[in-house]
Amino acid sequence: MKFPKRHRRSESGYYQSLTRWMALIIIFVSITPVILVSGFILNAFRNSYQAKIYDHLGELVLKKTQNIDSFLWEKLSDIRYVAASTPFGELTREAVIQEKLRHLRREFDTVFEDLGVVNHEGVQLAYSGPFELEYADYSEAEWFKSAIQTRYYISDVFSGLRGKPHFIVAVRNMHDGKPWILRATLDFLSFNTLVERLRIGQTGFAIILNKYGEYQTKPFFENIEINNKNLYQFMKQADPTPKGIHIVERAGSDGRRKIYVGSFLKDDDWLLVYQQDKDDAFADLRHTQDIAVIIIVVSTLAVIAVAVMLSMKMIHRISVSDKEKEIMNQQVIETGKLASIGELASGIAHEINNPVAIMVEEAGWIEDLLMEEDLHQCKNLEEFQRAVGQIRLQGKRCKEITHKLLSFARKTDSWVQDVQINDLVEEVVNLSSQKAKYTNVDIVTRLDPNLPAIRASYTEGQQVLLNLINNALYALESKNDRGRIEINTKLADDHIVIDVIDNGSGIPAAVIPRIFDPFFTSKPVGKGTGLGLSICYGIIKKLGGEITVDSVLGEGTHFQIRIPSENPGTPLSGDT
Numbered sequence: 001m002k003f004p005k006r007h008r009r010s011e012s013g014y015y016q017s018l019t020r021w022m023a024l025i026i027i028f029v030s031i032t033p034v035i036l037v038s039g040f041i042l043n044a045f046r047n048s049y050q051a052k053i054y055d056h057l058g059e060l061v062l063k064k065t066q067n068i069d070s071f072l073w074e075k076l077s078d079i080r081y082v083a084a085s086t087p088f089g090e091l092t093r094e095a096v097i098q099e100k101l102r103h104l105r106r107e108f109d110t111v112f113e114d115l116g117v118v119n120h121e122g123v124q125l126a127y128s129g130p131f132e133l134e135y136a137d138y139s140e141a142e143w144f145k146s147a148i149q150t151r152y153y154i155s156d157v158f159s160g161l162r163g164k165p166h167f168i169v170a171v172r173n174m175h176d177g178k179p180w181i182l183r184a185t186l187d188f189l190s191f192n193t194l195v196e197r198l199r200i201g202q203t204g205f206a207i208i209l210n211k212y213g214e215y216q217t218k219p220f221f222e223n224i225e226i227n228n229k230n231l232y233q234f235m236k237q238a239d240p241t242p243k244g245i246h247i248v249e250r251a252g253s254d255g256r257r258k259i260y261v262g263s264f265l266k267d268d269d270w271l272l273v274y275q276q277d278k279d280d281a282f283a284d285l286r287h288t289q290d291i292a293v294i295i296i297v298v299s300t301l302a303v304i305a306v307a308v309m310l311s312m313k314m315i316h317r318i319s320v321s322d323k324e325k326e327i328m329n330q331q332v333i334e335t336g337k338l339a340s341i342g343e344l345a346s347g348i349a350h351e352i353n354n355p356v357a358i359m360v361e362e363a364g365w366i367e368d369l370l371m372e373e374d375l376h377q378c379k380n381l382e383e384f385q386r387a388v389g390q391i392r393l394q395g396k397r398c399k400e401i402t403h404k405l406l407s408f409a410r411k412t413d414s415w416v417q418d419v420q421i422n423d424l425v426e427e428v429v430n431l432s433s434q435k436a437k438y439t440n441v442d443i444v445t446r447l448d449p450n451l452p453a454i455r456a457s458y459t460e461g462q463q464v465l466l467n468l469i470n471n472a473l474y475a476l477e478s479k480n481d482r483g484r485i486e487i488n489t490k491l492a493d494d495h496i497v498i499d500v501i502d503n504g505s506g507i508p509a510a511v512i513p514r515i516f517d518p519f520f521t522s523k524p525v526g527k528g529t530g531l532g533l534s535i536c537y538g539i540i541k542k543l544g545g546e547i548t549v550d551s552v553l554g555e556g557t558h559f560q561i562r563i564p565s566e567n568p569g570t571p572l573s574g575d576t
């Protein structure tokens with residue numbers, strides 16, 4: 001059936017829209033859980049990784065703080081030992097103090113640069129070291145003012161008289177009721193190395209600030225962010241971790257987020273602060289996230305591709321199914337038409353049968369009158385008799401045809417009865433002989449005369465054979481030379497076997513498994529309903545038999561019916 005172009009365009013748009021919606025639904029249902037779960041996992045992983053990084057940095061800063069504190073108090077303890085073990089008078093002698101400095105360097109550490117004894121007035125009474133600082137006056141030095149007030153003192157880093165960064169550890173003792181100080185200068189470079197070693201990634205470094213925001217160690221980078229005098233107070237106010245570590249984030253002057261990890265030391269006078277760009281600290285996390293995003297994108301593209309292909313395939317199947325449904329609907333309509341035509345033919349045959357019967361009777365009556373009347377001298381007597389005989393003969397033929405048509409169309413004798421298969425075959429062959437003549441086909445029969453009768457419906461037997469012969473005639477329509485249909489009957493293995501063989505176009509192998517399905521037909525629309533073989537199959541099965549088909553494309557088809565010779569004769573629907 002050909003649809004108008006507008007209808008076909010509308011139908012195509014419907015399937016395209018259905019394909020899009022199906023693909024979108026599949027994509028949404030498939031991808032949404034992936035995105036949600038991936039987002040949840042990535043967020044949980046990010047939080048976990050951030051906590052791990054913060055813990056790791058905090059642990060490093062804490063250990064470095066403890067190491068530096070230990071370093072400072074260890075050097076202070078060394079000076080305390082010298083001050084406690086040597087009298088003031090001995091320490092003021094140049095040879096003694098030089099020996100003490102050599103001993104400190106040899107026994108403890110070369111970090112000691114010099115050693116000096118300062119009286120209560122700030123005058124250095126004895127000195128051992130690389131500088132000319134004998135009798136130097138420290139009375140106005142900030143470190144002296146602080147050291148003379150406390151028992152132990154560690155100064156900030158300053159330049160002082162020597163003009164280069166250094167810091168002092170000092171111990172205050174008493175002599176003759178007056179305080180005096182033993183002080184030592186520590187090597188700044190050795191101390192600075194302790195902090196410089198704390199390097200992570202490309203941008204991570206550490207530095208020590210005092211409470212005024214002044215560097216106590218040399219910065220690793222020239223351009224750094226740790227130059228804010230308020231950073232000390234800012235870190236002081238930040239909430240510490242249970243281990244006393246302060247961690248904050250804030251934007252730098254370059255606009256990038258930076259991580260600051262701080263820990264206080266030297267009785268909170270100094271702050272060890274570690275700085276690193278957040279992007280640098282979380283580089284591994286970003287790399288992992290990039291890989292995860294790539295995997296998700298590739299998976300999403302794969303899901304989209306599969307969804308589109310699957311939707312197109314499913315919609316194609318739906319389209320094919322709709323077309324088959326449309327064809328089936330047309331076949332149902334054709335079947336209804338055939339049923340209506342059958343009923344109409346039955347009525348017409350019934351109506352024609354009565355006048356034909358009257359015509360036959362009247363022809364017989366005229367023939368009798370011609371015999372009784374004295375018409376021997378009539379020159380057309382023989383012609384009258386021949387014409388009346390012909391009317392009577394053709395009337396009987398019409399009556400016989402209408403009787404058979406009524407029998408088939410109206411199932412006038414559809415009850416189960418004893419049926420002779422050979423009689424059934426001959427009758428159906430007679431009905432089909434005229435059509436076979438027009439289609440240039442010979443119908444040949446080979447009938448076994450010893451077949452027993454079976455219990456069956458005569459009209460349904462007619463229907464089976466007529467369907468098989470009509471199918472064979474259709475297959476032979478396109479044959480150039482003369483066609484042949486061979487119908488054989490025989491008795492084999494307690495079964496009556498009926499073979500219907502033609503040398504037509506044959507049936508494709510792919511079609512044979514579906515040939516007995518209802519509404520399946522290989523004929524064009526209007527040429528077949530797809531019910532004929534299905535009905536035949538059902539009738540034979542009710543008789544306890546079977547029907548099979550064997551066909552070779554281009555050579556012909558062979559249908560074989562096998563019915564038990566002692567069949568139960570099960571009544572069919574409508575049988576009485």
